[in-house]
Amino acid sequence: MLPSSLDELIEALRCLPSVGPKSAQRMAYHLLQRDQRGAARLGQALAHALEVLRHCERCNTFSEETICQRCANPRRDASLLCVVEMPADLAMIEQTQSYSGLYYVLMGRLSPLDGVGPRELRLDKLIARAHDGKVQEVILATNFTNEGEATAHTVASLLTARGLKVSRLSRGVPVGGELEHTDTGTIAQALVERRTV
């Protein structure tokens, strides 16, 4: 009953996380009726991001370069490697201004129920990265949720088996909490109190 281009837009909007048919319809009407400029901008931003964004070959976060600026910065401490789940977690740690090492962004977490195992998470890339000869300590900063803890546990066993020092953020972070929603003071404290595992 709807024009096919409108139908297709509503259907396409459903690829957004937690957007169902009603929300998608509301979004489509809003874009077409109230914010055509925003809609055009969004379409262009999507196309551009898909075109230019890749994963940094060293830290795996989104980057427009082969090696992101952070990894290429010689003033960062290359002996420390902090493993986080998502770029948002990296951003939170950077905001504490209490860490000057490098990062590895998993872009997810182990989640067997969703079919994300060590292979899907490409833990082999992390292991290769951690064995560049410069990294002395790997700091696990995955979330303190069940999945984040399981991820940390798995990564820890893989790395300690290969002789690397591995630490975990201290439990200053509330159990069950997520880094993205934790205050920076708590995260800073957890960095200072990290414990060897």
Add this chain to the structure above:
Amino acid sequence: MLPSSLDELIEALRCLPSVGPKSAQRMAYHLLQRDQRGAARLGQALAHALEVLRHCERCNTFSEETICQRCANPRRDASLLCVVEMPADLAMIEQTQSYSGLYYVLMGRLSPLDGVGPRELRLDKLIARAHDGKVQEVILATNFTNEGEATAHTVASLLTARGLKVSRLSRGVPVGGELEHTDTGTIAQALVERRTV
């Protein structure tokens, strides 16, 4: 700190209704990390919809043609014109399969606080449409919210002043509804609008 193309995508996603900075970031990561195909499809759907969708010259709903299929259908009763706020409302009335007249879609409602007055809502277009010489009765089917009621009231005065018959959807207890679970305002209205049987 983020690549500019990622920043721009997150910013652009905020044009979606009720999407704040955190949701926009989550959406961007989801699209780039988990659903690049969906992202590409969304970008194309936006561009295509913006290109081909216009408003039907008769009923004002979204259409790829100058006159939409419904308005062009000679089997619809051209003496009845049903006024709704949004295409979703039109779809609900069509689903009842109990109306065979035509529609006019306001694409909004009067909302003085948001700066939407009779001029912004282009009520002049509705008035012109209602005076095509064929329309005998205008049925107001705006929502029964404060804004929808105000819109109906304004449209009614404009049209009756020009000699057209104007009606409004009846208010009352929902079909299948139990008095015990109906709000008192609705029951009071159902009493006022009681019909002789």
